[in-house]
Amino acid sequence: MMGELVALWDGVASWLVMLPYPFQVTLVLAVLVPLCWLVARLVDRVTDEVAAKLTRVRDAEPPLRRRERYVRGRAGSGFGVRWRRVGPGRRSVHS
Structure with missing residues (x-):
């Protein structure tokens, strides 16, 4: 063998x-x-x-399989859209 x-x-x-x-x-x-x-x-x-x-x-x-999502949100100045990272336990609302 x-x-x-x-x-x-x-x-x-x-x-x-x-x-x-x-x-x-x-x-x-x-x-x-x-x-x-x-x-x-x-x-x-x-x-x-x-x-x-x-x-x-x-x-x-x-x-x-911990994933961090990216969501579209308005920048604080209102001049454009930016992507923010949203992970577990984070809210996707504007901060």
Whole structure:
């Protein structure tokens, strides 16, 4: 089993080395970018879960998918429209 896996890995590595350089870069990026993104997301989720478990606040939940919205509001001077950030717990009325 292990010998077959090593032979397969060696075959893929040899095939990749024989490709022209632009194809090598494209193929490696097409595989590594999504893989690194998934690993980073997994590490982020695990860190949030561990932090929520170790906190002193009872029933703490990790801040998953916390979004800040942007709403249109009139500027105080009345000369135009600006975008203001509105997050959880903030009101979208003019301040």
